[in-house]
Amino acid sequence: MTGDEAKQVLAEIRPTLLKVAGRIVRANGLSSEDAVQDAYLKALRAIEAGSFPQERGHLLAWFTRVVYSAVYDALRGRARRMARVPAVLDREPADDRPGPLDQLVEWEDEGLIRRSQALLASCIGQLPGEERRAVELRFQGMTNRQIALALDVPLGSVSALFRSVMGKLRRGLAAAGSRADPAG
Amino acid sequence: MPPHLLGLLQEGVEVRPWLERHLVGPDLLAVVGELAAVSGREADADAGGLLVAQRTEILEHGLASLTDEEVQVLFRNPALLLRLQEWVLVDGGPYWDGVLSGSANRVLVPPSPVPKLPARPGLSRLWAVASHAGIAAMAAALMWFLIVPRPPTEHPTAKEDIAAAPPDLLLSTLARQLDEKLSAARRGPDALAALQQMHDTCATLAAAPLPQLSDSARAAVRRDLSWLQTQIAAQRRILEQGAEVWQVRSTVESRVHSLVSTRWRDPVDLPDATQDPDDLPSEDTF
Numbered sequence: 001m002t003g004d005e006a007k008q009v010l011a012e013i014r015p016t017l018l019k020v021a022g023r024i025v026r027a028n029g030l031s032s033e034d035a036v037q038d039a040y041l042k043a044l045r046a047i048e049a050g051s052f053p054q055e056r057g058h059l060l061a062w063f064t065r066v067v068y069s070a071v072y073d074a075l076r077g078r079a080r081r082m083a084r085v086p087a088v089l090d091r092e093p094a095d096d097r098p099g100p101l102d103q104l105v106e107w108e109d110e111g112l113i114r115r116s117q118a119l120l121a122s123c124i125g126q127l128p129g130e131e132r133r134a135v136e137l138r139f140q141g142m143t144n145r146q147i148a149l150a151l152d153v154p155l156g157s158v159s160a161l162f163r164s165v166m167g168k169l170r171r172g173l174a175a176a177g178s179r180a181d182p183a184g
Numbered sequence: 185m186p187p188h189l190l191g192l193l194q195e196g197v198e199v200r201p202w203l204e205r206h207l208v209g210p211d212l213l214a215v216v217g218e219l220a221a222v223s224g225r226e227a228d229a230d231a232g233g234l235l236v237a238q239r240t241e242i243l244e245h246g247l248a249s250l251t252d253e254e255v256q257v258l259f260r261n262p263a264l265l266l267r268l269q270e271w272v273l274v275d276g277g278p279y280w281d282g283v284l285s286g287s288a289n290r291v292l293v294p295p296s297p298v299p300k301l302p303a304r305p306g307l308s309r310l311w312a313v314a315s316h317a318g319i320a321a322m323a324a325a326l327m328w329f330l331i332v333p334r335p336p337t338e339h340p341t342a343k344e345d346i347a348a349a350p351p352d353l354l355l356s357t358l359a360r361q362l363d364e365k366l367s368a369a370r371r372g373p374d375a376l377a378a379l380q381q382m383h384d385t386c387a388t389l390a391a392a393p394l395p396q397l398s399d400s401a402r403a404a405v406r407r408d409l410s411w412l413q414t415q416i417a418a419q420r421r422i423l424e425q426g427a428e429v430w431q432v433r434s435t436v437e438s439r440v441h442s443l444v445s446t447r448w449r450d451p452v453d454l455p456d457a458t459q460d461p462d463d464l465p466s467e468d469t470f
Contacts, residue, residue, distance in 0.1 A: 011430070014269065016274055019274050020270070020273040020274060021272075023273055023281075024208075024273070024284065027225055027281060027284035027285045053213065057263075057266060058213055058266070058267070058270075060269065060270055061212045061213040061216070061266050061269060062213060064209075064210060064212065064269065064273070065210040065211070065213065067210075068209070068210035069210070099216065113214070113217060114217070114221070116187075117187075117217050117218050117220075117221035117222075118221055120187045120189070120218060120221060120222060121221045121222045121224065133317065134409070136192070136222070136362065138192055139192065139219065139222050139223070139259065140195060140223070140256050140259050140260055141187055141199050141203075141252075141255045141256040141258065141259030142199070142252075143198070143199060146252065159195055162193040162194075162195070163195070165193060166190060166193050166194070169187075169190060169193075173187070180328070
């Protein structure tokens with residue numbers, strides 16, 4: 001999908017986008033109109049920069065992400081301005097630490113995303129039998145109780161399995177990440 | 185960033201609330217991708233029917249209205265989650281408002297606590313307007329004070345309010361007015377008129393004394409206004425050469441927004457008027 005096609009899709013589903021954005025914005029205690037507009041413009045900018053998902057069916061979910069980013073910007077801006085109202089034009093130390101959603105709008109290369117998702121699948125595939133099976137069942141939406149029944153283990157063992165698995169997956173992902181990017 | 189699915193392995197995390205949070209949160213697309221990657225199986229042919237059959241219940245009561253097996257169908261067919269997201273965000277009932285609020289509180293924690301309102305009555309009033317009606321209303325109010333001649337007895341605190349107003353609000357107001365005018369312009373001549381009007385407004389504001397700003401801030405705002413004038417004039421020419429109104433509108437919105445965003449990101453540390461800040465869009469990119 002080209003940028004122009006993405007913009008066209010955005011224009012076609014604009015009423016839906018505005019509803020979605022309005023809802024998220026209001027849930028965050030902001031006035032909807034301004035922040036919704038900001039989100040929409042932010043999405044257009046991202047598309048112009050070539051930073052958007054390639055599948056049409058992913059645009060709404062991506063736009064939701066953009067809305068959260070816009071909301072975050074607005075909340076942060078409000079907090080900073082309110083802090084500075086008494087002497088708004090005085091120079092104060094700026095808090096320029098990047099926020100957790102600063103990069104939210106940027107859409108990573110989809111090949112990279114798929115590779116990291118494949119990496120997760122690969123790390124799961126390398127787990128020992130019972131742990132792998134427990135994780136697979138969990139990622140199919142099963143509760144711990146159902147997993148315990150399926151594996152015929154005590155309920156408490158499922159939690160212990162997951163604690164062990166979390167450590168292994170984190171280490172495995174980190175090791176694979178550093179192998180893929182030795183400089184990073 | 186670690187995979188979102190790892191959250192499901194944490195102690196005490198339940199499947200339905202976890203999934204509901206992601207349905208209304210910013211990372212659903214990543215979650216769907218991860219589920220698809222680890223599942224590695226074809227979608228169930230009739231999985232979509234489940235959603236359609238349960239739509240009303242889900243919208244009213246959330247995923248609690250699904251059986252465990254139905255929830256598992258969603259996990260095995262993650263593409264359905266994208267459809268479900270649209271439903272709950274567009275048509276979901278009060279239950280989903282609660283999920284949204286909870287999700288927002290988790291995700292959107294401002295980097296620093298919001299300080300108490302300043303004691304000055306004029307400012308308090310303005311910030312109260314802002315908190316109830318939004319920054320846009322406040323910006324509109326400021327613009328109204330700036331450009332509409334007013335009797336000196338009316339709104340005695342207005343001047344004081346403006347004196348403390350961040351300069352980015354001037355730009356926000358301009359951006360907003362421009363957007364409103366361009367959005368209303370369906371035909372080329374209307375858009376041309378709107379662009380010309382905003383071009384003139386920029387010129388008027390740039391020539392105004394703007395006593396509420398410090399010297400450096402005033403210089404920076406004038407520089408921004410001048411940049412904006414240039415961009416608007418360029419789009420006016422493009423429109424005259426036969427471009428579509430929506431194209432021009434989109435470009436103008438995008439450029440103006442990048443300028444406003446720059447100021448919102450950093451309303452205090454305004455660039456020196458003689459410098460070209462890296463993050464300000466340049467004429468070349470237009």
